[in-house]
Amino acid sequence: MLYKTGLDFAKKQDQEDVLAHYRNKFHIPKDNQGNNWLYFTGNSLGLQPKSTQKYIQQELDDWAKLGVEGHFEAKNPWLPYHEFLTESMAKIVGAKPIEVVVMNTLTTNLHLLMVSFYQPSKTKYKIVIESDAFPSDKYAVQTQLEFHGFTAEDGIIEWKPRPGEELLNIEDLETILNQQGDEIALLLIGGVNYYTGQYLNLKRIAQLGHAKNCMVGIDLAHGAGNIKPELHDSGVDFAAWCTYKYLNSGPGSLAGLFVHEKHAYNKNLKRFAGWWSHNKTTRFNMRQPLDVMPGAEGWQLSNPPILSMAAIKASLDMFNEVGMDALRKKSIKLTGYFEFLINQLNNHKIKIITPKNPNERGCQLSIQVQNADKSLHHKLTEANIITDWREPDVIRCAPTPFYNNFEDVYWMVEKLKAIIN
Numbered sequence: 431m432l433y434k435t436g437l438d439f440a441k442k443q444d445q446e447d448v449l450a451h452y453r454n455k456f457h458i459p460k461d462n463q464g465n466n467w468l469y470f471t472g473n474s475l476g477l478q479p480k481s482t483q484k485y486i487q488q489e490l491d492d493w494a495k496l497g498v499e500g501h502f503e504a505k506n507p508w509l510p511y512h513e514f515l516t517e518s519m520a521k522i523v524g525a526k527p528i529e530v531v532v533m534n535t536l537t538t539n540l541h542l543l544m545v546s547f548y549q550p551s552k553t554k555y556k557i558v559i560e561s562d563a564f565p566s567d568k569y570a571v572q573t574q575l576e577f578h579g580f581t582a583e584d585g586i587i588e589w590k591p592r593p594g595e596e597l598l599n600i601e602d603l604e605t606i607l608n609q610q611g612d613e614i615a616l617l618l619i620g621g622v623n624y625y626t627g628q629y630l631n632l633k634r635i636a637q638l639g640h641a642k643n644c645m646v647g648i649d650l651a652h653g654a655g656n657i658k659p660e661l662h663d664s665g666v667d668f669a670a671w672c673t674y675k676y677l678n679s680g681p682g683s684l685a686g687l688f689v690h691e692k693h694a695y696n697k698n699l700k701r702f703a704g705w706w707s708h709n710k711t712t713r714f715n716m717r718q719p720l721d722v723m724p725g726a727e728g729w730q731l732s733n734p735p736i737l738s739m740a741a742i743k744a745s746l747d748m749f750n751e752v753g754m755d756a757l758r759k760k761s762i763k764l765t766g767y768f769e770f771l772i773n774q775l776n777n778h779k780i781k782i783i784t785p786k787n788p789n790e791r792g793c794q795l796s797i798q799v800q801n802a803d804k805s806l807h808h809k810l811t812e813a814n815i816i817t818d819w820r821e822p823d824v825i826r827c828a829p830t831p832f833y834n835n836f837e838d839v840y841w842m843v844e845k846l847k848a849i850i851n
């Protein structure tokens with residue numbers, strides 16, 4: 431792809447973009463004068479589809495009209511409501527429907543998955559995470575170790591970038607496994623790192639982990655709806671992700687869970703269960719011994735919050751209509767254009783720490799600005815540019831293919847240039 435500077439080029443790209451009309455299907459926040467924000471934080475909270483309200487209203491109306499009968503009689507009956515999300519969600523992460531369910535929140539799902547897939551012994555108990563793992567994941571791993579009588583200091587092995595570098599090398603994970611594989615029970619890795627935007631090779635991680643008899647889990651918070659993780663083919667044992675980032679399903683909305691098909695029928699896996707883990711056909715007979723459902727559904731505990739699921743359905747119906755192939759195609763182009771414009775600034779103070787290879791990143795660019803502090807972020811915000819500041823000196827910007835356009839990116843870089851100079 432040959433990129434050019436100048437507003438004309440951005441406008442032309444938007445005219446030719448087959449997904450351009452989807453921008454109008456989202457609420458884009460505005461300033462007091464009615465100007466659109468340049469919203470680059472889909473990696474933190476995705477924007478609201480205009481259809482979401484209608485989907486939630488449908489459930490409110492059915493609840494008002496039907497009360498408890500809504501479980502069966504609602505337009506979208508609540509009893510099997512989670513099933514309406516499964517197929518679309520499975521497509522997004524490249525999984526089979528039996529491998530995916532929407533439930534709980536991300537960190538809760540990580541804990542439930544570790545109940546099953548972190549089964550330490552006295553000698554094989556350590557957990558590998560990225561040195562810059564998202565805090566919630568780190569705390570989850572730490573407290574799982576402590577729950578089993580180990581300590582974080584001893585039990586956590588950090589996969590670190592090399593000195594002076596920001597990105598992870600798969601060879602270093604290989605070295606860790608070669609040297610300490612006998613002591614390692616689990617790898618829990620962010621598929622797309624929240625800070626650098628690096629998209630790791632999940633298949634390779636799974637191969638390396640499995641070669642040393644470790645379980646392999648992936649946090650896809652920054653991957654779902656952004657890259658195409660092909661979870662089934664990757665062979666990882668489990669994964670979890672939230673839906674409020676790239677999946678545009680609303681603040682604190684429910685999360686996704688993946689358990690690979692190879693574990694779907696293993697009833698001997700330890701787990702924490704509830705009535706929603708139990709066989710659907712006899713669930714309401716009550717007084718039944720636990721009969722765990724096969725597949726990801728067997729990890730559910732509770733009957734789920736329908737209003738949150740309605741918001742997820744609104745979003746997933748759009749993803750289903752467009753498909754990840756088209757979104758990813760535009761995303762690679764849009765982020766490539768963003769990278770091109772930043773590089774054109776030729777400013778030695780600015781460095782993109784995200785990988786240059788489009789196959790090793792999603793839409794996010796993490797831009798390090800030497801000697802910058804949070805005042806840069808304030809100035810950007812004053813200029814209507816919504817980005818995400820991470821201490822000490824990085825702005826994370828995620829042009830998303832669903833609602834960002836080439837003009838957004840053009841103006842973002844123009845304004846950044848003016849502010850930095």
Ligand SMILES: *Cc1c(COP(=O)(O)O)cnc(C)c1O
Nearest residue numbers: 535536537564566624649651672
């Ligand atoms: C966003 C994010 C979380 C947030 O967890 P919640 O349980 O949804 O609050 C956890 N881990 C990673 C890697 C994230 O990016």
